[in-house]
Amino acid sequence: MPDRIRHIVAFYEIDRAYGGPEEGGWWYDCGELRRVLRVVPNADAAYDLAARANRLMDRLQRGKRDVGSVIYSGGRYSACVFEDTAPRAFPETVPRYE
Incomplete structure (x- = not known):
C-alpha cells in the first residue's frame, strides 16, 4: 500500500x-x-486553507511595509503549502541567475 x-x-x-x-x-x-x-491530507484542502489564512494575514498586516520596500525590516507573514514536511526555510538552496 503506497504512502499517502x-x-x-x-x-x-x-x-x-x-x-x-x-x-x-x-x-x-x-x-x-x-x-x-495544520497537516492536511489533500492538496486542494491545503491550498484552500492557505488562501483563507493569507486573506486574514493581509488584513492583519495592512499597516506593515511591503517586503519589496527598501526599509522593510521584517514582520510580514504568509501561509505556504509543502508536501510531507515544512522546511525550516525556503528556498532550500540559493537560486542562481540564468
Whole structure:
C-alpha cells in the first residue's frame, strides 16, 4: 500500500534576499518557518486553507511595509503549502541567475 502524501500548511516570515549584481541586481523571495498551522491530507484542502489564512494575514498586516520596500525590516507573514514536511526555510538552496 503506497504512502499517502501529506500537505503541510505553515506560516513563514517572508523576506527578500539579494541574489547578485547581474542585470543591475536581482532579488528573490525567502522565508523562515514560524509555525505549522495544520497537516492536511489533500492538496486542494491545503491550498484552500492557505488562501483563507493569507486573506486574514493581509488584513492583519495592512499597516506593515511591503517586503519589496527598501526599509522593510521584517514582520510580514504568509501561509505556504509543502508536501510531507515544512522546511525550516525556503528556498532550500540559493537560486542562481540564468
